[in-house]
Amino acid sequence: MRLLVLEDDEILLDGLKVGLQMCGFTVDAVTSVADADAAIEADRFDAIILDLMLPDGSGLDVLSRMRRSGDRTPVLLLTAKDEVADKIAGLDSGADDYLGKPFDLDEVAARLRAIVRRGHGRAAGLLEWNDISLDPARMSASRDGMTISLSRREFVILQALMETPGVILSRSNLEEKLYGWQEEIESNTVEVHIHKLRSKLGASFIETVRGAGYRLRTLQ
Amino acid sequence: MNSIRIRLFAILLATTGAVWLFAAAWIYASTQAEVERVLDARLMEAARMVSSLITDHRIEPSAAVDAAIANAPPPPFKQADGSYSRQLSCQIWSLQGSLVSRSESAPATSLASHTDGFEETEIDGERWRVYAVVNPTLGVRVLVGDSLEIRDRLIGDVIKGLLVPGIVILPVLAVLIWVSVGRGLAPLTRIAEGLAGRSASELHPIDDGTVPREVRPVIRALNSLFGRVAEARDREQSFTAYxxxxxxxxxxxxxxxxxxxxxxxxxxxxxEALSxxxxxxxxxxxxxxxLIDLAAVDASQGAAKDEPVDVAVLVGEIASELETQLAANEVHVAVEFADRARQPAVLEADRILLRLAIRNLLENAVQHSPKGAEVRCRVSASQSEVVVEILDQGPGITVADEARVTERFFRGSTASGHGSGLGLSIVQMALDRLGGNLTFERGGTWFVARACFPSDRLRRASS
Incomplete structure (x- = not known):
């Protein structure tokens, strides 16, 4: 899942970026309201984390601009203010969830997964397709109770495919999920990891749609 | 006496008692005069009556004496034993000195030796007031007298009749005064109860419309104190929250x-995470x-201790302290003193505040300088002020941010992402306390923060 994080404290921002990457997210980080607006305009994210107090404005402004322009990307607010009134104001401005500082990384990750899941209209935490189920919280897949361990990138690709079963995802779609802005895209990463996934899950689990991309194969 | 109630009670009781005593004394004096006048008139009348009765020979002298006493007008005062009339005594003496007749109650010895008018005598230890009248026709002297003791008793009875109810009523009066004073002071008690029942956070003013006029100044002063305390508390709360x-x-x-x-x-x-x-x-x-500094500056209000401080020396101290502390920034601090010999940069000021102001200003410059850069610190002094200029090569403060940069927790748009947003507000607060001011200036690659401290003489003149 691709995330945008807006936070002006550099150590916290770095912590969120590294920590959430470890939880299987691809994270882009910005430190100002202006940068956040630009990033939201230019890219698509699965979820956005907004800090409230920033040198050039408030995360709430970013949120209301997003909602006004019809952007339905799930938003998690992070703030040091934890008065009820602030929480209400945040949620009423269109935020999907709210977390007070300081917080636990796992909780941030869990809440992000939850708001994204609800955004897709799913209630269950596990993603399932045919006989494979994917547990985003553990970044692992399983078949008949047998755990199949996945690398971070394998997990990201599999998660992207399982979230939209039947939909064809292009190579660049998948690359977007894999890489943040600062990361250099290696030319054949997607192919390499699709290959690895097929060897772990069975050759027919993911099918290649020539000239278009990849999707999960539907069993006849 | 520290109780208004006791004080009022004592004053009211003492004045009431005094008025009462004064009235009693007055009545005693006037009663005495009146009793004297009436009884004297009675003596006189009785004597003349006896004299005229015997002159006309209508009656024997002994009978005349009894008749006179029996017909004498009753004293105007009621007496408990009613025996007063019997105390009137009458004697008729011949001018030669022999007793012609006397009333029953009269002693055998002469009541008086004088011939005419009133006289007070003493017979057998008993004091008498005697009226004498001479009847030249018969050659007799008529004496009518009564015992002074009786008169005194009479007056005593009048006064007793006055004092006894007073003594009985006084305790009742005391109770009434005590209760009334208590009632009068009830608004105070009500206010006190209202205040005692308040929690520490209830600092709303007391409604001074309902309190008695006399207490209003106290209530107003109290309300103004409440206002100030609430303000200080709000400031502290918002500070703590921030x-x-x-x-x-x-x-x-x-x-x-x-x-x-x-x-x-x-x-x-x-x-990386650990670092x-x-x-x-x-x-x-x-x-x-x-934050502690800020609280210290906040608390220094009105508690500043002025002493002579050489700003040049202080800046030198702070600079070397910072350089070792912020070694990671690799910023060198150069301190320059302008013509120190001619005009020493000595201020009569609070050393702690001065130190906080300069330290935070310098620290701010060091924090925002690029690695390996230099921060210059210039100290100059004139007759009227001491100026500390801090020059750095950091991004500076935009003109738009200048007004807000001394607000607490404000971080400018050029902020580095690791400042607290407190440094310059500490500087500004300390300068406010010291009567100084802070200005910014941009010149080439240098950004200048200038703190001006008015020298002692000027500061005194302006304050």
Whole structure:
């Protein structure tokens, strides 16, 4: 899942970026309201984390601009203010969830997964397709109770495919999920990891749609 | 006496008692005069009556004496034993000195030796007031007298009749006064109860429309104090809230970095996380120190201790202290003194405030300088002021931010992302206390922050 994080404290921002990457997210980080607006305009994210107090404005402004322009990307607010009134104001401005500082990384990750899941209209935490189920919280897949361990990138690709079963995802779609802005895209990463996934899950689990991309194969 | 109730009670009781005593004395005096006048008139009348009765020979002298006493007008005062009339005594003496007749109650010896008018005599230890009239026709002297003791008893009875109810009523009066004073002071008690029942956070003013006029100045003063206390408390609360709020972000950073360090297997990531934790602890502790500084400046209101401080020496101290403390920034601090011999930069000021102002200004410059850059610190003095200029090569402060940069927790748009937003507000507050001012200036690659401290003489003249 691709995330945008807006936070002006550099150590916290770095912590969120590294920590959430470890939880299987691809994270882009910005430190100002202006940068956040630009990033939201230019890219698509699965979820956005907004800090409230920033040198050039408030995360709430970013949120209301997003909602006004019809952007339905799930938003998690992070703030040091934890008065009820602030929480209400945040949620009423269109935020999907709210977390007070300081917080636990796992909780941030869990809440992000939850708001994204609800955004897709799913209630269950596990993603399932045919006989494979994917547990985003553990970044692992399983078949008949047998755990199949996945690398971070394998997990990201599999998660992207399982979230939209039947939909064809292009190579660049998948690359977007894999890489943040600062990361250099290696030319054949997607192919390499699709290959690895097929060897772990069975050759027919993911099918290649020539000239278009990849999707999960539907069993006849 | 520290109780209004007791004081009022004592005053009212004493004045009431005094008025009463004065009235009693007055009545005693006037009663005495009146009794004297009436009884004297009676003596006179009785004597003349006896004299005229015997002159006309209508009656024997002995009968005349009894008749006179029996017909004498009753004294105007009621007496408990009713025996007063019997105390009138009458004697008829021949001018030669022999007793012609006397009333039953009269002694055998002569009541008086004088011939005419009133006289007081003493017979057998008993004091008498005697009226004498001479009847030249018969050659007799008529004496009518009564015992002074009786008169005194009479007056005593009148006064007793006055004092007894007074003594009985006085305790009742005392109780009434005590209760009334209590009732009169009830509004005070009500206010006190209202105040005693308040919790520490209830600092709303007392409604001075309902309190008695006399207490109103006290209530107004109290309300104004409430206002000031509430203001100080609000300031402190918002400060505490802000401080807590601002500390939560670095805490969140610390927590996430710690979690990363704990769960990663990658030693590079772990080392990086640990080094960020260490940096964050430094920054957070600096922020805590600044919060304490800010509270110290806040608390210094009215408690500044002025002493002569050589600003040049102080700046030198702070610069070397900062350079070792902020060695990681690799920023060199150069201190320049302008013509120190001619005009020493000595201020009569509070050393702590001065130190806070200069330290935070300098620290701010060092924090915002690029690595390896130089921060210059110039101290100059004139007759009227001491100026400390701090020059740095950092991004400076935009003109738009200049007005807001001394607000607490404000971080400018050029902020580096690790400042507390407190440094310049400490500087500004300390300068306010010291009567100085802070200005900014841009010149080439240098950004100048200038703190001007008016020298002692000027400051005194202006204040």
């Amino acid at each position: 401080a807590a709020h601002e500390l939560k972000t670095p805490l969140a950073g610390l927590k996430t970095q710690a979690q990363i360090a704990l769960r990663t297997d990658d030693s590079t990531i772990q080392r 960020r934790i260490s940096t964050s602890v430094d920054r957070t502790s600096r922020m805590v120190r600044q």
